[in-house]
Amino acid sequence: MSKMIKIFVAALIALALGTPTALADSHHGHGKESLVALGDSIPFGYNLGETNDRPAEVAFPYLIGDDADLRVRILGVPGWQTDDLLTALDSNKKFRKAVHHADYVTLNIGSNDFLEILRAANAESGGNSELFLTLIQQKLANSDAFDNLAASIHEIRSLTDAPIVLYTIYNPFQAADPLHQISDQYLPQINAAFAEIANSFHDVELADAYHAFGNNQAEYVLPQDIHPTAAGQEVLAEIGLEAFCFDFVEN
Template sequence: MKQFFLSLFALLVSVVVGLSIWIYYPKYKINQIQEQSVTVASQQELTYIDHFRMLDQTYLNHLAIGDSIITGIGAEGEENFVDHFSKQLEQQTNKHVITQNEGIPGVSSSQLNAVVQKGTFDQQIKDADLITINVGGNDILQTMEGMDYHKVFQSFDSMQSIFINNLTEISRKIRETNEDATIVFLEMYNPLEQAHELYDIADQLLPKWNVKIYELASSLDYSLVMQTTKVINSNHQQYLSADGVHPNSLGYAALSKQMLEQLRKKPFVKSA
């Protein structure tokens, strides 16, 4: 009997440790990558904004690809994220920013990858100085359709694997076409209020999702991840549109400010 309880205790400990690693390691890894960037920044004088200012040209090409966040759904007829950011970038660099918004509402990572691999954006990618990418939300929504939440939870790893493979292929295509453009990925964010029944689940899964984006960005030259979750979260519900998912014009302005702040502070360096 004693041996049985010892075995049971060991099993429980292993389960708890396993769950703790599964839940908390992605947050730790993200923080580690962010801290490494801060350390390098303290040793590196040239930031992304400095780089854009120093380019021997009077303009900057900003290409944005992805889903409805890129398109600007929820902006209520006012400036969307891409337009708002581009205007702020103009002020920071004293250069005209030519914006090409190729957002596709409802697009999944698989669909966006297919469009990119087809060569649809080849010329825009070739000309770009800055490429902003937001995709992945529809991967989750399309998977959830017709499934209960338990099954969605079970399918998370395979869903994430498909997503990151697509994002990796998109990034590879971009780098084959343009070696020098700065690439900015957006984090996935949790728009739910803390009282929502799914808030805790989403709060646990999103770091596991986002850490893969950080790992991809850290493997690419001149690439970074915008900390979207610092802006859109349960404490900033005023930044959401009426649908409770997309940012409103205030939210897009806040995202623009966050992206600009990171570009002003992050070092313009190649990957490790």
């Protein structure tokens, strides 16, 4: 199993990182209110467009915007981890201005932090499966991701009182992948920490991507990839709309 883990981790980390691309400006409709989507390649709709030069038309923030008649600005950057987002919110004028004027905010970040932990644990374990699991737990305990996430939400809150929806991390590995079971050991505790962070702020709701995807990766995750399919993006849109208390209209 350790050899398989090594192969999968190397391939999937490469897929997750991708290449940072241009950010998208307002899109879809001309509603009076606006949605700003922050995060990584997931709200970007990575690998669902003809190219990855701009967010995909089927990216979940656009689907939310279509249903709720919102102007949408996707500021998701492929490959970003929680520290990248925090830096942007602290010092990037474009991000700060967009968030300041937002009426709704979605936040989808942390998947790449988790994948980085898997990669680092694999590299240090030397193929020892038991050590691999121990290292994952140690690295999670020492990760700055949760502090970065809380600090990011604090920064968003300093810029706007708009409702925020924070997405949990879904299991990105297909059911037959040995990393699927491993991820299921750790993602519940990661997502429980996300819930605690959300509950510590005013008007931050959780969109539970982990349970929404469940073990349906064959339908919701692209094959040989870790990014959502179009159907997966629809699920993310649906739970986001529910968290915002909007009605979901199935297209």
